[in-house]
Each structure stands twice: as structure tokens, then as C-alpha cells.
Amino acid sequence: MTKQEAQGKIQELTKELNYHNHLYYVEHNTEISDREFDIKMKELEELEEKFPELKQPDSPTQRVGGEVTKEFETVKHRFPMLSLSNTYSKEEIVEWENRIKKLIDHPLTYVCELKYDGVAISVRYENGIISQAITRGDGVQGEDVTTNVKTIRTIPLKLKDNPPTDFEIRGEIFFPLDRFRKLNEEREEAGEETYANPRNTASGTLKLQNSSVVSERGLDCYLYSVTGENLDIDNHFQSLTKALEWGFKAPKESDNMIRKVNSIDEIMEFVDYWDSERNKLNFEIDGIVIKVNNYDIQSELGSTAKSPRWAIAYKFKAEQVTTELKNIVYQVGRTGAVTPVAVLDPVLLAGTTVKRASLHNSDQIEKLDVRIGDTVKVEKGGEIIPKIVEVEMSKRPDSSQKVEFIKNCPECGSELTRKEGEAQHYCPNVHGCPPQIKGKMEHFISRKAMDIDGMGPETVELLYRHDLAKNIADLYTLKKEDVLPLDRMAEKSADKLIKGINESKLVPFERVLYAIGIRYVGETVAKKLARAFKSFDNLSKASYDELIEVEEIGGKIAESVIEFFGEEDNNKIIDRLKSYGLQMSLSEEELEGQTDKLKGMNFVVSGVFHMYSRNELKETIEKNGGKVTGSISSKTNYIVAGENMGPSKLEKAKKLDIPVITEEDFNEMI
Numbered sequence: 001m002t003k004q005e006a007q008g009k010i011q012e013l014t015k016e017l018n019y020h021n022h023l024y025y026v027e028h029n030t031e032i033s034d035r036e037f038d039i040k041m042k043e044l045e046e047l048e049e050k051f052p053e054l055k056q057p058d059s060p061t062q063r064v065g066g067e068v069t070k071e072f073e074t075v076k077h078r079f080p081m082l083s084l085s086n087t088y089s090k091e092e093i094v095e096w097e098n099r100i101k102k103l104i105d106h107p108l109t110y111v112c113e114l115k116y117d118g119v120a121i122s123v124r125y126e127n128g129i130i131s132q133a134i135t136r137g138d139g140v141q142g143e144d145v146t147t148n149v150k151t152i153r154t155i156p157l158k159l160k161d162n163p164p165t166d167f168e169i170r171g172e173i174f175f176p177l178d179r180f181r182k183l184n185e186e187r188e189e190a191g192e193e194t195y196a197n198p199r200n201t202a203s204g205t206l207k208l209q210n211s212s213v214v215s216e217r218g219l220d221c222y223l224y225s226v227t228g229e230n231l232d233i234d235n236h237f238q239s240l241t242k243a244l245e246w247g248f249k250a251p252k253e254s255d256n257m258i259r260k261v262n263s264i265d266e267i268m269e270f271v272d273y274w275d276s277e278r279n280k281l282n283f284e285i286d287g288i289v290i291k292v293n294n295y296d297i298q299s300e301l302g303s304t305a306k307s308p309r310w311a312i313a314y315k316f317k318a319e320q321v322t323t324e325l326k327n328i329v330y331q332v333g334r335t336g337a338v339t340p341v342a343v344l345d346p347v348l349l350a351g352t353t354v355k356r357a358s359l360h361n362s363d364q365i366e367k368l369d370v371r372i373g374d375t376v377k378v379e380k381g382g383e384i385i386p387k388i389v390e391v392e393m394s395k396r397p398d399s400s401q402k403v404e405f406i407k408n409c410p411e412c413g414s415e416l417t418r419k420e421g422e423a424q425h426y427c428p429n430v431h432g433c434p435p436q437i438k439g440k441m442e443h444f445i446s447r448k449a450m451d452i453d454g455m456g457p458e459t460v461e462l463l464y465r466h467d468l469a470k471n472i473a474d475l476y477t478l479k480k481e482d483v484l485p486l487d488r489m490a491e492k493s494a495d496k497l498i499k500g501i502n503e504s505k506l507v508p509f510e511r512v513l514y515a516i517g518i519r520y521v522g523e524t525v526a527k528k529l530a531r532a533f534k535s536f537d538n539l540s541k542a543s544y545d546e547l548i549e550v551e552e553i554g555g556k557i558a559e560s561v562i563e564f565f566g567e568e569d570n571n572k573i574i575d576r577l578k579s580y581g582l583q584m585s586l587s588e589e590e591l592e593g594q595t596d597k598l599k600g601m602n603f604v605v606s607g608v609f610h611m612y613s614r615n616e617l618k619e620t621i622e623k624n625g626g627k628v629t630g631s632i633s634s635k636t637n638y639i640v641a642g643e644n645m646g647p648s649k650l651e652k653a654k655k656l657d658i659p660v661i662t663e664e665d666f667n668e669m670i
């Protein structure tokens, strides 16, 4: 490669990698796989080594990939938080050891542990009490997410067994897989887009402004290093043994999650063991981390600007298999979204038999150029549902034909629509398409919605098939004698069903709002809307601007609400529900304590309070008509400050001339 070619390539790779870093760390999103990213990074490293003078000032090889956003207070790390160098091959582990051996001439002990696939966190404890939790950020400074981290049950608020008076412990926050699947089920149920993978969702969750949502999600954390001065610990293994004693969730030798070894072969044995066992864990790991155990040797080896020389990550390749694509079928969901699904020749992948893979939408089909009869590579990476990553073109049968995305709904025949800028096709026949009608009813009766006792998806199917209920309002006209003749319906179950339907008339407004199934209006959004607008009548008249004024309500939700109430059929159903006596507005008790005293005012809440928890304070502001935002801007009217308000916030408040008030002042206001 000529120097000129190298220059072009270096510039291109630098730009590309910085783009993907931003997407990954700030948007919690990815466009390429980790493997592809790592290959590009390696290519850049090699070019920069050959042509050091061409290295760009913003080269991603020279620093930790993250960034600090403005949503939380920025805090400088007392000890930098670095990344790890990584490899996918045994040879490079050998090279790594050789480099170390050139510098250190006595035998070494290594510690092998799991490489948890989540987000890094550093938690400081002073006198045994948690004092601050900071994200890795760009390695030099991170974001103060203490409030959110405190909701994680495996991160103790108070330690046992005489911990050092001041130290930091670092670890990885991750999304347990069972919780992740549940969250996605709930989102699907609410017609919301499902999350692509647990890692990105964990990092997105950690950065939410509302810590009660963080708490509900059930994040977890493994701790993997102790940092501080005068700790009276001399090796890494010992530090994690102590961490266990202090009450942290750290890897245990008895679970084989951490092991002391002395040779490359032993390292590889640990790698191989976990490469095949990792599917049994309730969280994702993307490799194994190997660390030099002794602290003195660690400091002798030191670090580069990006990663310590005394540690390396061995990364697993994502598991892939090839199989034949037999067919493409189309599923119509409750919201009318049409999803293409690949029907595969069943194969074993990552411990489960895979028969289907999602193809997401027509863009995806086009991008992959996947055709029926193709041999495809299926991968289970960060995602829960396997996906098709590639078509083996050499095996493509001559007769194969390009896939034409269907034009009409496979269920009702309506012509499909696709909104400008959206990838998904929809069946517009909301009130006449069977899976949409049934899906809406199933959602309506589900536990978090109307929770109708004695009724499940089978009942919905029966009622629909026998023309007894064609929409959610019809349920309230059912009589016992209507349902008795149905399959498997006895006297008792019929009574139960009718009773369940009647009792659902007492379900509070916010759940009715969730139950009617407006697209993008999940449980939390329904609560917010209910509190802000107080009744269906008000909500149906709300303008776009009024809607987006509500915290966490964005343009997409606002449009969807307006579209819903713009449809005559929906209003008819709402009117009918009202006439049957459902709760169409907030009850007296719920309205109590609600005022307009803070209407139109924007608040920022910072620090620790005596009378309120942060969430209580936020709720009180909202109950009185105010709005809470995460960061200070010229739109902020007041900052309610408790103890330990961050200095950068204070400075910003001064600069913008925004009044900083105490919780007592706040109480006066309301």
C-alpha cells in the first residue's frame, strides 16, 4: 500500500469507527456487528503502526470509545476507566504473554474471568456507604448515575465486614436475559417496538431520567475490580474475594466463574469451557478476560492511553450455522404491523433448535437479497431472536427468484400501507382484519389492562368466531345465555366470565387508557397521559403541542394519539365504553391533591432531600401541573436543590440566572 492509499484508508477508518462509537455509546444502537467493528479497529491499528505520522488527532485507537452526554452531571474519574485490548485468537494470547515476559522475568499467575456484556460502572464507597456511581464515559470523565445505580439490588447501599474507608469498585451492569425477554413481551403487547439486544438496553436503561422505571426493569451487576489507595490488598484475586465478603456480587471460584491459572493452556481450557457453557447463563458474556494477578506486576506493566497492558479480552465469535430457507411467511400483529418471518430447515444453534428467524421488514429482505431456497447463515449474537446475517451466494439455486414483498394483507386482503420514512408495512384495516381485532381484544383483557377474570385468548377466538364480539365494546353486551352454548363453556365458567367483565368496569382510567390499545401508548405512557389530561374527553381534544408538553411524550406518541381520536370508529367505541360504565376519567381520590399551581413551569431536581425522595418530589411537581426535566436550560424556571447538588449544575444555574430553591421553598409554592 502506498502512503497516499494508506492516508485515505486511515482517514476513512477513523471517521467510520468514530461514527460507530458514537452510535454505540450515545445512541445505544449498532449498525455493524462487534466483530466487524473489531476487525476495522485492528486494520486501523496496523496501518497506524506502519505510518505513525498519518495518525489522525481523533483516532479511535488512542482513547476509550465512550462519550459524556449532557443528561447527567459530568464527573472526573479519580482513576481513569480504561477499555481492554481484545483478540479472537489463541496466537494473540501467546503474543500478549510474550510481550509481558520480555518485561517481567519471573513466573506469572493469571486470573481468568467472564467478560460480562453490559456497561461499565464505577461505584465509590465511603465509610462503608455508597456515595457515587459514575459511568465510564470517555474514560477520563463519566456521568453521575448514582440514583439509578442505587435501584440495583445487587449493588449494596451499605457494606459488611470492615471495607476500606474510601475506595471504588468497578463492574458491569447488565440486563438479565429472563427480564429482557419479559420486557420485550410487554412491549410487544403494548404495540411498542421491541428492543434489539440486552447490552444496548442495559446502557439505555442506566441513562433513563426516571429511576423508578430503572428499578422496575431489574438490572443486575457483577463487580470485577477494586480501586483505591492504601487498600491493603496485593492481588486481583484477593480483591474479589474481599468484595464478596463486603457483600458484593462478584464471581465465585466454586461456580467456576473465576480461576487462577499459570499457563496459556489453562487459559484456553477456561475459554473453551465457557464458550460452550455460556448459553446456560442468565446473562450474556462476549468473552473471557485474562488479567495478571499481582498488583505490583500490574503497575510495572502499566497502561496505554486506552487499555492496561496487564489484561486482555479473548472474545467469542458469535455462534453461526447455515441452513436452508424454506419459505417466507408474513405475520400480522395487533397493531397491523406486517412482519416477514423466515421459515428455516430446523438447526441447532446456541443450545436451541431454530426454526424461524425474523426478517424484520422489506428493507432487510432487500439488503440481504435473501430468496426462497437460499442457504443462509443464521447467527445468535446479542439478539434473542436469531437473525439471518448472510446468504451463501455460491449455493443459490439457479431457479431462485427475488422476493416480492406482499402487497395485500395475508389475513384480510387489504392493500398494505407504508408510511414515509418507516420500514414497516401495515394493514390499514384496523377494525376488520381478524388478527388485529383479536389481538386488540386479547390486549384489552390482559392482566395489566382490564384483567378480565375467566377470559383468555381462546375465549376471544370463540367469541370472534361465533360473531359474539367483534370489538372490545361488544364484550360488555354479552349475556350468559350468549356464551353458554360455546365450546367448553359450562354454567360456572359462563358465570365467571360475565362477572369478570362486569367487574372490569371498576378498573381505573389509566388502565382503560392502556387497554384500548393506542399504538405506542404502553403502561407508563398511559399513566402519564392519564395524569396530564385526566379524562378521555380531554385527551381526545388535546393538540399535538399539548401532548408533547407532557414529560416523556414525544412526537411519535403524540401523532399516534391524534390519529387514534381522529378515527370515527374509535370514538364510537369509546362512547360505547362510556355508556357501559367504564372509568373514563380519573377518580375523585386520584384527582385529590392535583392542582394547577405549577402549570407551565419547568423544574430541575438535583441533590438529596429530607422530606421527599427524588421520585416523590418529581411526582409532587407533576401532580401540581409542573414539568420535570433532566438538565438545566434557558427554559428551566426553578432548580430544587437538596444536599450535595453537583457544582456544575450550580454553576450553570448561576450563568443562566435561574433561581435555586430549597425543598422548604418548594413546599411554600404548593
Ligand SMILES: NC(=O)c1ccc[n+]([C@@H]2O[C@H](COP(=O)([O-])OP(=O)(O)OC[C@H]3O[C@@H](n4cnc5c(N)ncnc54)[C@H](O)[C@@H]3O)[C@@H](O)[C@H]2O)c1
Residues within 6 Å of the ligand: 020, 021, 023, 024, 025, 029, 030, 031, 032, 033, 034, 035, 037, 038, 064, 065, 082, 083, 084, 086, 113, 114, 115, 116, 117, 118, 119, 120, 121, 136, 171, 172, 224, 289, 313
Ligand atoms: N458494533 C458496533 O458498532 C460497535 C461500536 C463500538 C464498540 N463496539 C464493541 O465494543 C467494543 C469496545 O467497547 P469497550 O471499549 O467497552 O471494550 P470491551 O467491551 O471490548 O472491553 C472493555 C470492557 O469490558 C468490560 N468488562 C466485562 N467484564 C469484565 C471483567 N471481568 N473485567 C474487566 N472488564 C470487564 C468493562 O466494562 C470494560 O470497560 C469493541 O471492541 C466492539 O466489540 C461495537
Ligand SMILES: [Zn+2]
Residues within 6 Å of the ligand: 332, 409, 410, 411, 412, 413, 414, 427, 428, 429, 433, 434
Ligand atoms: Zn389485514
